[in-house]
Amino acid sequence: MTPQQAREAVGQALKRAAPGSDIDAIDADADLRDAFDLDSLDFLNFVEILSDAWGHRIDEDDYDELATLSSCVRYLSAP
Amino acid sequence: MAEFRMPSLGADMDEGTLLEWLVKPGDQVHKGDIVAVVDTAKAAVEVECFDSGVVSALLLEPGQRVPVGTPLAVIAPAGAVVAAPAAAPADRRRDRAKRSAPAAKRRAPAAGEPLPEPPAGPPPAGPPPAGPPPAKPPPARRPAVLSPLVRQLAGQKGVDLRQVRGTGPAGAVTRTDVESAAARGQRLRVSPFARRIAAELGTDLTTVRGTGVNGAIRAEDVRRAAGTNALPQAPPGGDGATAAGRLAGQPAQPPGRQGARPEAAPARQAAMRRAIANLMARSKREIPHYYLSTTIDLEQATQWLRRRNREMPVPARIVPAALLLKAAAVAAREVPQLNGFWVDDHFVPSERVHLGVAISLRGGGMVAPAIHDADRRTVADLMAQLRDLATRAREGRLRGSEMTDSTITVTNLGDRGVESVFGVIYPPQVALAGFGKVTKMPCAVGGLLGVRPQVTATLAADHRATDGYTGARYLEAAARLLQRPEEL
Numbered sequence: 001m002t003p004q005q006a007r008e009a010v011g012q013a014l015k016r017a018a019p020g021s022d023i024d025a026i027d028a029d030a031d032l033r034d035a036f037d038l039d040s041l042d043f044l045n046f047v048e049i050l051s052d053a054w055g056h057r058i059d060e061d062d063y064d065e066l067a068t069l070s071s072c073v074r075y076l077s078a079p
Numbered sequence: 080m081a082e083f084r085m086p087s088l089g090a091d092m093d094e095g096t097l098l099e100w101l102v103k104p105g106d107q108v109h110k111g112d113i114v115a116v117v118d119t120a121k122a123a124v125e126v127e128c129f130d131s132g133v134v135s136a137l138l139l140e141p142g143q144r145v146p147v148g149t150p151l152a153v154i155a156p157a158g159a160v161v162a163a164p165a166a167a168p169a170d171r172r173r174d175r176a177k178r179s180a181p182a183a184k185r186r187a188p189a190a191g192e193p194l195p196e197p198p199a200g201p202p203p204a205g206p207p208p209a210g211p212p213p214a215k216p217p218p219a220r221r222p223a224v225l226s227p228l229v230r231q232l233a234g235q236k237g238v239d240l241r242q243v244r245g246t247g248p249a250g251a252v253t254r255t256d257v258e259s260a261a262a263r264g265q266r267l268r269v270s271p272f273a274r275r276i277a278a279e280l281g282t283d284l285t286t287v288r289g290t291g292v293n294g295a296i297r298a299e300d301v302r303r304a305a306g307t308n309a310l311p312q313a314p315p316g317g318d319g320a321t322a323a324g325r326l327a328g329q330p331a332q333p334p335g336r337q338g339a340r341p342e343a344a345p346a347r348q349a350a351m352r353r354a355i356a357n358l359m360a361r362s363k364r365e366i367p368h369y370y371l372s373t374t375i376d377l378e379q380a381t382q383w384l385r386r387r388n389r390e391m392p393v394p395a396r397i398v399p400a401a402l403l404l405k406a407a408a409v410a411a412r413e414v415p416q417l418n419g420f421w422v423d424d425h426f427v428p429s430e431r432v433h434l435g436v437a438i439s440l441r442g443g444g445m446v447a448p449a450i451h452d453a454d455r456r457t458v459a460d461l462m463a464q465l466r467d468l469a470t471r472a473r474e475g476r477l478r479g480s481e482m483t484d485s486t487i488t489v490t491n492l493g494d495r496g497v498e499s500v501f502g503v504i505y506p507p508q509v510a511l512a513g514f515g516k517v518t519k520m521p522c523a524v525g526g527l528l529g530v531r532p533q534v535t536a537t538l539a540a541d542h543r544a545t546d547g548y549t550g551a552r553y554l555e556a557a558a559r560l561l562q563r564p565e566e567l
Contacts, residue, residue: 001549006342018441037441038468039439040398040399040400041398041465041466041469042401044393044398044466045466047393048393048394051393057392057393058393058398059389060385060388060389076237
C-alpha cells in the first residue's frame, strides 16, 4: 500500500466501524480510540475491516502500531 | 383472536411510537417472531409477538404514539380463512360481539383505534354491495369496501389501497382503479423508521426497493441499499454529532407521507435522558444499594486470549470483555440470590441468567439489553452475541425481549478509561456488576514484585435482597472463574 492508499483505507475502515468518524477532522497523531471513542468492539471491527482492505492479517500484538492515523499509515505502507 | 398490544419495553416505558410494521395482514406469525419496530424514549426496538397465527388486521399506522397496552394488531388462530371485507375500526369493535365464526377476519390495513374520527368524511353515496353497512362513515381515503380480489391484486401490484381513489359504488376501489394506480407508478411508501435510517445513512430513498406492506420501504431495505452504496456522510467530528448520527437520525427529515416524523435528534436525546433519569432516580429512591469491590488478576485470562486469538482469523477474535461477561454470568448462576427480581417486597429468583450488558450510545445515553442464557454460551458465542448486540443497539434494532428480560446487569465502562465503576441497579433487578479497565499493575507474584494485567470488579447489590456476604461470594466466584479461562 502507498501511504495515500493506507490513509484512505484507514478512513474508510473507521467510518464503517464508527459511523460519523472523519479522519480529516483529527490530528494525525491523535489516539484513534480517544478521538472517535472506540471501545474494544469498535476497534476490533476497525481492525477487521482494515485487515480485509489491506489483504494481510493484523495480529493483536500489532494493535499498538494502529494507535494513531500516522502510525497506521506507517504500519500499512511498510515494505 | 389474540390482540398484539404495545408492549412495555422496560420499567421506564409508558408509551411507545409504532415506527414500522414488519408483517402485513395475511402473514403467518409465530410466537417470538419480530413483527414491528417500536420507538421508546431510549431506542427503536424490534418487538416480538406473543401468539402464533395469522395477522388479520393492523390497527395502528406507523408514526402513532400510544400508551403501553394499546392493541396494535389482531392475530387470528392459524388455519382460519381470510375472507371478510374491510371494516372501519369503529365497526370492528361494534361487531365483535355479533361475530359468529372465529374465522371472520379483517384484512383491512386498518388504521388504529386511537386515530381521531375523520373530519366529517362524506357519507357513502349508496349502500355498499356487500357486508354489513358501516355504522359510521369510514375515515377519508379508506375505501368503504374492498373485494378480496381487489385486495389480492393490489398486493401483487404493490399498490397501497389507501392511496387509491375508488370509482366503484360507494367509492369502492375496483380492479381498474388498482391497475391504473399500478400503471401510474406507486408513490414512495416509506416507514418513518426507514426514513430516519435513510437520513442517517444519506441514502436516496428513490433508489431503494421496498419489501414491506404494499412495497413500502422498510429500515431493512435502506440498510441493505446503504450497504451496497456509499458510506454515510460524516457529520463534523465530535461525540454529540456521532451519537445523533448513529442513534437518533438527523433532525432535518423529509416529511413522512404517513405523517410520522421521527423526533429531532435533540428531542430524542432529551427523551432518553429523561427515561434514564426516571429509572435511575427510582432505583436510588427504592433500592438500598451496598457496594463491594475486588481486584482480579487477569494474567491467565490475558494469556489464554492472546494464544487463542493468534490462532483464529480476525473476525473470530475475542475481546477481554466477553470473558468478563461470561464470568459474571456463571457467577450469577452460582450465587442465584443475586439473579432475579425484587417484586412486591420479596425476591423472585430467575432460573436462567439473562445478562444485561450496558452499552453506551456514544455520548447519547445508554441501553442495557440482555444476552439470553449468557451462562450457558461458550465464550466465542458470547463474543458473537456481544458484537451483534452492540451493533444493533447503536443502529436501534434491539428486540423487545432483550429490553425486558435481564436478570442481572454488567457494566464494562472501564473498557477504556476508568479503573472501577460502581453502578446503579436497574430495577427490578437486584444486582449490577462492574468491570473497570484492564491495566498492568504491580503486584506480588511468588514473593516478588511482578507486573500483571488486572481488573477491578465491583458489585452494587440490593440490600433488601441480599447481604454483603452474598455479594462477596459473587465477586469471589467471578475472580476464581477468571483464573481458569479455558474452562469458561
